[in-house]
Amino acid sequence: MTNRDVLLVTPWERKGGLATYSDYLVSELRNECNVSIFAWDYESLLARGSGQAVFDFALVKSIRKSDVIHVQYTFGRYLLSFFFIALLGKLMRTPVTMTQHERFDNLPVPRLLYLWHQFLYFFVDEIIVHTENRKTIVGAYHRPNVTVIPHGVLEHGDVEREPRDINDILIPGLVRPIKGHPNLIGALNHLPENVTLTIAGSASSPEYGTELKELIESAGLSERVTWEDEFLPEDEMFQRICEADLAVLPYEEHTSMSGMLAHCISWKTPTLVTDCPSFRCVINTEEAFLDGRSSELIADSIERVNNESVQGEIIMEFEELISECNWRRVSQMTSNIYETVINK
Template sequence: MKVAMLGSYPPLRGISSYCFELATSIAGSDCEVEFLSFKQMYPAFLYPGRDLKDDDTFPSCHDPHLHVKRKMAWYNPLGWISEGLTTNASILHAQWWSLPLAPAYLCLCCLFKIRRKPIVFTVHNVMPHERSPWFYHLSRLLFSMGDHFIVHSSRNRKQLVDFYGISPDAISQIPHGPLDFQVNPDADREKIRTGLGFKPAHKVVLLFGAIRPYKGVDTAVKAFARLRTRIPSARLLIVGKLWQSWAPYEELIAHCGIPDRVKTRLGYIPSAEVHRYFCAADLVILPYHHFDSQSGVGGTAVSFRKPLIVSKVGGLPDLVLDTGAIIPPMDSEALSEAIARCLENSARLLKMANDADRVAQTLSWTTIAKRTIKVYEKQIAKSRHRSALIPTGNAR
C-alpha cells in the first residue's frame, strides 16, 4: 500500500514534529509513504514577525519506505496540480490545521476525488484558536471531500458531528503521540539549569509553546504571584514564539511584583534545543483558557516524563492520571494551589513523573501507526468496492 501524506515536514515548521513522527512510524510498518510537503508554505506577511526560516536541526530519516517531496509553494498552483496528478498513491492522508493552506489543499483533494482515490483528514484544529468564519467555511468545503476523519480528542469528534454534520461512523479518535525524537538522553541537567540562570535550589515551572491569547500566560503569572511567599524558590520559565505583543504580560509581571521570579526565552526554539528547557523543568504547566484537541507541548512533556498540570479543556486531561493535576481554565488560584502541592511534595512529583511514563506507553507511535494503517486499509477497500459497482463503457 502506498500513502500520499499532505502536510508540513522538516525542515519546515508548522506541525512538522507530529508529521515526522507519524510518517516515520507508518513507513517503519512497511507502508510506502510519499510525503507531499512544501518548499514555501506561507506568505511571510501572514506569519508573526515574518520569521519563516527553516529549522535544520530536526533529525534526518533514511527509511527507504519514506519519500519526501518538497515541490509545492503557496504561490504556485501548477505545483499543486502536478503533485495531484502524478502521485500513484492509493490514498491521500491530509493533515489539516492552517487556513492559508486551504487553496493548495482544495486543489489536491479535488484531483484525488477526480481520480477516485479516498481521502483521510487528520483534523488538528476542528475550530480555529482565534475566531475565523473563513476557517469554518473552507473547512466545510474541504471536509465534503473527505471519506474518513481522524481526531485526537472526544471533543473534536463531537465538534465534527455538531458543526460539520459528519457521521460519527466516519470519525476515528487516534491520540497525538509523544515527540520522542526531541529527547536527548545525554543532556547534563545541572549544566543546562546553570546555563539558563537557575540555582540548584530553584524549582522550575515551565510554560512552553507559541505565546497566544488562549495559552494562559496571564493565568500562570497570576498563579506565581500567589506563590511568592509560599514557595520563594519557585521560578516560572516562559519559552516560545510570540504571536502577539509581549508588553501586556511584561506589565502584568511587574504589577504582580515577580520580575525576579520569571525568566523568558521569547522566540522560535529550534528542534535540537527543545530538550534544554524540558530538562531544566521540575514541572510543566498547560493552563490553556480554551482548547479542543491534544497538545504537542503536552506530548513533549510526556516524552520527557515530566510532571504535568493541565486545564480541563479538550484532550489535555488525557495526558495526566492525577485528577489533582487537572484545573479549571482561567483559575489562577487553582493553578497556584496545584503547583504548590507538587513543588512542596517531592514524592508527588515522582509519582506524576511515573504517571507520565505510563501515559507515554499508551501513546506509542507503533500503536498509532497500526491504527492509522487500519483506517487506510478500510477506506481503500471501500473505494475499490465502489469502483467495482460503476459500470464500464462496455457494460450492457
C-alpha cells in the first residue's frame, strides 16, 4: 500500500500520551504508506475551558490531497472538532478512520455524550478500538464498522528478564485520581519494611499532588516512597521500568488500555494490573491481576507475585504479547484498514 496518501490528525507537538503513541505508529506506518501529519494540539472549545479554536482551515487542503483521513480520537480533544473534520471528509469523498482511545460512560452526562458520539460515527468509515471490550462504546448500528487493533508494544531486541525478590515497586506515568495511587501507597504498611515504592511521573494537578504528598507524610511513609514529580523523558522512564522489581497499575475498573502497561510489557517487567475488562482483553494470565479495592488486597497480590514461578508466568505472557502486538504488526493491520475503507 505504499502509494496511498494518509492524513493522520493527531496530537503531535507535545510529550507523552497520544503524541508518543502516534510517533510509534507513524515510524512503522511509513513503511506501508505515505503519511502526512496534521498536528491537532488544540483543545476543543468546551474542553477544560480552554476556548481554543475547534477548526483549522488548513485542514481543507490536507484532506483534499489525501486518500484517507485517520484521526487519533480522545474525548475532549475533538469533542466538537471531529464533526467538522469528518464532515469535510464526507464532502470531499475522503474516507475517515478514527481510533477511539477512551470511553466516556464514566464522565458527566454520559447518555448525552453517548448519543453525540453515535451521531458522529455516521461520518466515519471505520472505527478502531484497542480491545473487544471497547466495542461496547459503539452502538450496535455502527458495530459492523469496528475493528480491534491492539495497542502497540515496542520491541527492544533481546531483552532478558529473570524473576527477582520484590524490594522496589514502581507505578509509572502521569499521576491521576483514576490510577489508584492512595491504595498502593497504603499497601506499603502491609508489606515488609524493606519494600519501597517509586512514583515516576508528575501530578495531573497541583491540588492532587499536594493531597498525595500529605497522605504519604501522614502515613509515615516518606522514607519508603520516592516521587519523581516531573515529566520523565522516554529513556529515563524506560530505565525506571527496567530497574523495578515489580510494576503495579491499580487503576479504576473503567480504565482504557494503558500506554505504561505497554511499556512494562515491552521490557518484560512483571506487572500487576487491575482486574478489569480492558486489561482482561490484553493479558491472558491470572497471575497478573490484582484487586485494587483496598491497600490490604493490593499488598496480598504483591506478596503472591513475590514468587519465581508466578513472575515467570507473567514474563512468558509478556513475551507472547510483544510478538503479537509489536508496532510493526499494528501498522500492517492499520494500513489494511486504510485499504478497506478506500475500496468500499
